[in-house]
Amino acid sequence: QVQLVESGGGLVQAGGSLRLSCAGSGIIFRYNAMDWYRQAPGKQRELVAAITSGGSTNYADSVKGRFTISRDNAKNTVYLQMNSLKPEDTAVYYCKAHTVLHDYWGQGTQVTVSS
Numbered sequence: 001q002v003q004l005v006e007s008g009g010g011l012v013q014a015g016g017s018l019r020l021s022c023a024g025s026g027i028i029f030r031y032n033a034m035d036w037y038r039q040a041p042g043k044q045r046e047l048v049a050a051i052t053s054g055g056s057t058n059y060a061d062s063v064k065g066r067f068t069i070s071r072d073n074a075k076n077t078v079y080l081q082m083n084s085l086k087p088e089d090t091a092v093y094y095c096k097a098h099t100v101l102h103d104y105w106g107q108g109t110q111v112t113v114s115s
Contacts, residue, residue, distance in 0.1 A: 002026040002104045004095055009109030012085055016113075020080040022095030022106055030073040033098045036080045038091035038111075048093070049080060062088075085113045 004027075008020040020036070033052045039045040049069035050058045057069055068081040078095055092108040 002097075002102075004097060004104055004106035006093060006095055006106045006109040009093060009111045011112045011114065014086055014113055014115050016085050017081070017083045018085065018111060020082065020093055020095075020109060020111070022078045022080075024076045024078075024097060027076075027097055027099065027104065029071060029076050029078060029097065031099075034069070034071060034078045035096040035098070036069060036078075037094045037096060038089075039094070039108075040091040043091075045094070051078070082111070085111075087113045087115045089113050 003025045005023050006020060008018055010018060012018055031053060035050045036048045037045050038048050048060050048063055049067055051069045051071060059067060066084045071078045090111060090113050092110050094108045095106045097104045
């Protein structure tokens with residue numbers, strides 16, 4: 001059974017920082033590309049950041065220079081460091097793991113940024 005669990009969300013003021021974590025079981029992250037997505041109320045889910053098994057990263061234009069995706073394969077955990085947060089970053093954040101046969105999703109963690 002594959003399970004991804006996000007943590008680290010919360011309430012923060014604009015300009016503050018949070019670090020989200022995605023811990024996996026039943027899957028070895030080292031072999032897979034990993035993504036962070038977010039979904040705000042009434043909006044489509046969007047890709048925020050991606051990291052390949054080789055360490056290459058991509059970011060949505062809206063978060064470039066502020067967010068950093070990284071991985072600790074020994075801990076089977078992927079992170080999203082979020083700095084200089086803005087109210088428009090408010091959303092539920094989800095991690096996704098890619099395998100050859102399936103994509104796996106976590107349940108999400110809420111991030112709320114107050115002005």
